[in-house]
Amino acid sequence: MNKIIINHLFEFWTQIGKQGEFLTMENGLSYTNALNNSWPSKVFDLDHEKLDLDDLRIKIGFGAIPNSIATYEDDTIKTILESHQFRLSSKIKAMALDTSGVLFEDINETDFITVSTTDEAKIFADVASESFGYPVEASTIIPLIDKSSFKIILGKHDKGIPTCGMVYIDKNGVAGIHMIGTKGTHRGLGLGKKMTQYLINQSIKAQSSKVFLVASEAGERIYTKMGFSTHGVLESYSLPLK
Known part of the structure; x- marks a missing residue:
């Protein structure tokens, strides 16, 4: 695995x-x-x-x-x-979740934006760069906007956009969730968990039987509580x- x-x-x-x-x-x-x-x-x-x-x-x-x-x-x-x-x-x-029987029903889809414009891609790049502390260029995100295997997501909170994430569906139809980030000013509010749950729901809608991700040791503890299992590094x- x-x-x-x-x-x-x-x-x-x-x-x-x-x-x-x-x-x-x-x-x-x-x-x-x-x-x-x-x-x-x-x-x-x-x-x-x-x-x-x-x-x-x-x-x-x-x-x-x-x-x-x-x-x-x-x-x-x-x-x-x-x-x-x-x-x-x-x-x-390296972590995986079996999606059978999993669906987060408390997620409000209006709290999320599917990136579909150049301006939104630029916002995604800015949120990701601030969240992760390394540069993410808009020129990397923009070509992915209209690709069916990518779903690029921004998360709203109050009047701002502090979170980001991606779903990628691979050639085998399996989803991976990537680039789950929250700006430092908005950490501790549960927004990263909320983004993760939304991305898992999107993966289920894409009929993926599993969801893959890679996580830090701190992230592993969080994702384990959500049902993910670890398969090496x-x-x-x-x-x-x-």
Whole structure:
């Protein structure tokens, strides 16, 4: 299950990169290199039998490729990367929810906006950037607006728009929920949970039997209470640079 969840995430990044025209697929890897090193700038989908680690190190050193390599748990890949001075930089949890019997009926759909215009995409990018503390460019979001596999959501509260989230339906018809963020000024109000529940409902409406996500250790505790189970981790490696 770990590999299935992570491959869903890799497909998500691949489609974003394709639509934004910043995806490169080379022998042994793929990478997205979004504008200004913004989200999602990642190296992923490694094939260790084809991967040229020396070439990868050189390109990262020159800034031609993002210095962030994502992989599912694999001892062979771990050994190969570490033997070339790559170091584990983070682990986040791969999680899944069985949607049978799940539906959050207390959610008011008028509290949410499905992004459909360039201006709304810009708002999404601003909310995401503030929520996560790293840049998300409007130019990354805009090409996704009219793609049926993406549902891009903003959440309203009082007179503001403090939350964001996405649903991505992969080639197997399975939903993943991504980019669930809340501005710092609005945390502690339950808005992130409310956004998550709305995204799960949207996934059920899309007839997905499961919902995938990746979460921090703190997020894992929250999502476990909502019925998600953990299936290993997504590992990220980087090269120490002077």
